[in-house]
Amino acid sequence: MPDASNKHRTATRLAHTGRNPNVHDGFVNTPVYRGSTIIHPDMETLESGNMPVTYGRRGSPLVQGLEASIAELEGGARTVMMPSGLAAISNILLACVETGDHILVTDSAYKPTRILCDGLLKRLGVETEYYDPLVGENIASLIRDNTRLVFAESPGSQTFEIQDLPAISAAAHARDVLVIVDNTWASPLYFKPFDHGADISIQAATKYIVGHSDAMLGSVTINAAHADRITAELHKLGNCAGTEEVYLGQRGMRTIDVRLERHWKNGLEVASWLEKRDDVVRVLHPALPSHPQHDLWKRDFLGASGLFSVLLPEVPKPAIAAMLDHMSLFGMGYSWGGFESLAVPFNPSSYRTATPWTHPGVCLRLHIGLEDPVDLIADLDAGFERMKAAA
Numbered sequence: 478m479p480d481a482s483n484k485h486r487t488a489t490r491l492a493h494t495g496r497n498p499n500v501h502d503g504f505v506n507t508p509v510y511r512g513s514t515i516i517h518p519d520m521e522t523l524e525s526g527n528m529p530v531t532y533g534r535r536g537s538p539l540v541q542g543l544e545a546s547i548a549e550l551e552g553g554a555r556t557v558m559m560p561s562g563l564a565a566i567s568n569i570l571l572a573c574v575e576t577g578d579h580i581l582v583t584d585s586a587y588k589p590t591r592i593l594c595d596g597l598l599k600r601l602g603v604e605t606e607y608y609d610p611l612v613g614e615n616i617a618s619l620i621r622d623n624t625r626l627v628f629a630e631s632p633g634s635q636t637f638e639i640q641d642l643p644a645i646s647a648a649a650h651a652r653d654v655l656v657i658v659d660n661t662w663a664s665p666l667y668f669k670p671f672d673h674g675a676d677i678s679i680q681a682a683t684k685y686i687v688g689h690s691d692a693m694l695g696s697v698t699i700n701a702a703h704a705d706r707i708t709a710e711l712h713k714l715g716n717c718a719g720t721e722e723v724y725l726g727q728r729g730m731r732t733i734d735v736r737l738e739r740h741w742k743n744g745l746e747v748a749s750w751l752e753k754r755d756d757v758v759r760v761l762h763p764a765l766p767s768h769p770q771h772d773l774w775k776r777d778f779l780g781a782s783g784l785f786s787v788l789l790p791e792v793p794k795p796a797i798a799a800m801l802d803h804m805s806l807f808g809m810g811y812s813w814g815g816f817e818s819l820a821v822p823f824n825p826s827s828y829r830t831a832t833p834w835t836h837p838g839v840c841l842r843l844h845i846g847l848e849d850p851v852d853l854i855a856d857l858d859a860g861f862e863r864m865k866a867a868a
């Protein structure tokens with residue numbers, strides 16, 4: 478791959494990394510390679526394995542291009558593409574743990590991460606302990622002799638706590654414990670996990686990297702110290718991302734900075750408007766000065782994406798349905814990061830175990846898309862009116 482050099486700024490690198498028109502008859506984009514078999518030119522090459530790719534499962538110039546782009550942007554040494562964000566999480570955990578291990582997972586983790594820890598990992602004899610996302614350097618007191626890794630997610634899924642990753646990493650590394658972070662919210666653009674102590678970062682590339690709600694994709698990025706060993710473990714598990722999906726991920730990377738800037742701006746505009754309403758209890762958005770860890774966000778993050786939560790007053794369920802069932806622009810759906818706005822109700826009290834969730838009402842997780850925020854605000858305003866009328 479030509480010129481992934483750091484002499485250019487991010488926007489420039491996004492447009493140019495991971496592609497080489499010279500070897501594709503001048504075509505700007507790397508084509509979709511369909512392939513399982515790679516033909517070796519002679520026995521010597523076959524025996525040495527000295528080919529860019531030796532088997533379809535290991536990728537193609539297209540896959541390697543996207544891996545190079547994500548590794549460069551996140552600041553890791555090596556990226557391995559996965560068929561989904563959850564596959565990235567399950568594969569990295571399986572690659573790192575063994576029977577008898579203890580792992581520390583943030584209480585604010587994406588719910589399927591918990592399901593994996595409480596099910597498959599438990600069955601394999603790995604003990605998960607959930608920790609307060611605001612634990613900071615006090616994670617040290619939870620580390621045991623058999624603690625293998627700390628899993629962070631910042632901000633937390635749905636509840637948006639910002640974690641002090643440098644403090645957590647320093648304490649973990651003092652005991653030779655790995656730090657893995659789910660960096661999906663910020664994308665590789667707005668949080669640089671390896672500058673803040675992470676050893677490994679995962680992305681649900683399904684979200685902002687693909688960016689158009691049309692493909693499932695994940696990535697695992699590893700620092701130089703662990704890249705060879707962990708990449709080899711991941712390869713043994715046999716997962717590989719689909720070639721069309723990788724193409725869509727690579728295409729998404731070309732515009733991710735432009736899209737995210739708009740998600741950030743639109744999201745803040747809607748969040749600020751929501752915060753002023755008397756029928757909103759609280760808005761959980763790290764870029765709002767009212768957010769309890771706003772200072773940490775300012776210290777460590779380079780921007781904000783379009784996802785945040787709103788705590789609603791205690792109203793009967795039909796009043797929430799009156800609001801959500803008749804939105805004209807906001808859809809009700811779980812995967813976010815596309816161009817469209819979404820609203821889903823949630824209540825974390827059933828799955829927090831280390832820290833209580835005390836808000837008695839329903840919460841809404843909003844994804845603010847690329848629509849004009851004036852129209853989004855009007856849609857929400859009408860929704861709040863329906864909620865009030867039905868309460």
Ligand SMILES: *Cc1c(COP(=O)(O)O)cnc(C)c1O
Pocket residue numbers: 561562563564587630634659661662681682683684693694695812
């Ligand atoms: C969506 C999501 C995932 C899972 O990604 P999929 O591609 O949907 O499997 C993991 N972590 C976070 C924080 C997510 O939002």
